[in-house]
Amino acid sequence: xxxxxxxxxxxxxxxxxxxxxxxxxxxxxxxxxxxxxxxxxxxxxxxxxxxxxxxxxxxxxxxxxxxxxxxxxxxxxxxxxxxxxxxxxxxxxxxxxxxxxxxxxxxxxxxxxxxxxxxxxxxxxxxxxxxxxxxxxxxxxxxxxxxxxxxxxxxxx
Ligand code: SME
Numbered sequence: 001x002x003x004x005x006x007x008x009x010x011x012x013x014x015x016x017x018x019x020x021x022x023x024x025x026x027x028x029x030x031x032x033x034x035x036x037x038x039x040x041x042x043x044x045x046x047x048x049x050x051x052x053x054x055x056x057x058x059x060x061x062x063x064x065x066x067x068x069x070x071x072x073x074x075x076x077x078x079x080x081x082x083x084x085x086x087x088x089x090x091x092x093x094x095x096x097x098x099x100x101x102x103x104x105x106x107x108x109x110x111x112x113x114x115x116x117x118x119x120x121x122x123x124x125x126x127x128x129x130x131x132x133x134x135x136x137x138x139x140x141x142x143x144x145x146x147x148x149x150x151x152x153x154x155x156x157x
Pocket of ligand 1: 075
């Protein structure tokens with residue numbers, strides 16, 4: 001994706017507004033994943049995991065049901081991103097030994113932690129059927145979405 005992809009910028013404006021305006025935090029997360037999925041065709045599965053103790057628990061998602069509804073912090077690309085507290089982009093999931101398969105069609109993945117200062121609250125996880133689907137623009141937009149979600153999630157605890 002190009003650095004100034006209009007669809008991504010439009011998605012960011014819509015998601016930020018939805019996250020801000022929805023009174024219910026669960027609904028805010030649902031709107032966020034729906035808007036991202038609709039606006040970026042390369043995103044084939046979009047979900048949010050919430051950290052509960054030492055496990056990531058699947059919250060709202062759009063796409064095929066995932067077998068990974070609870071992921072220990074030590075497992076998967078999801079667990080690695082939460083443990084390292086940083087965004088992880090995997091251009092070829094089949095070449096990454098950490099990868100927990102959700103769908104045979106998935107080729108690449110991005111996981112973006114949702115942080116309140118140093119505390120991980122959850123993460124945004126997106127799969128694509130295209131290899132290397134996630135570039136610098138995707139990372140920037142998704143980190144902004146995570147930053148918008150953080151105060152909503154921390155306020156519910
Ligand atoms: N691929 C993830 C597991 C979650 S599914 O993609 C929805 C991982 O390796 O942690």
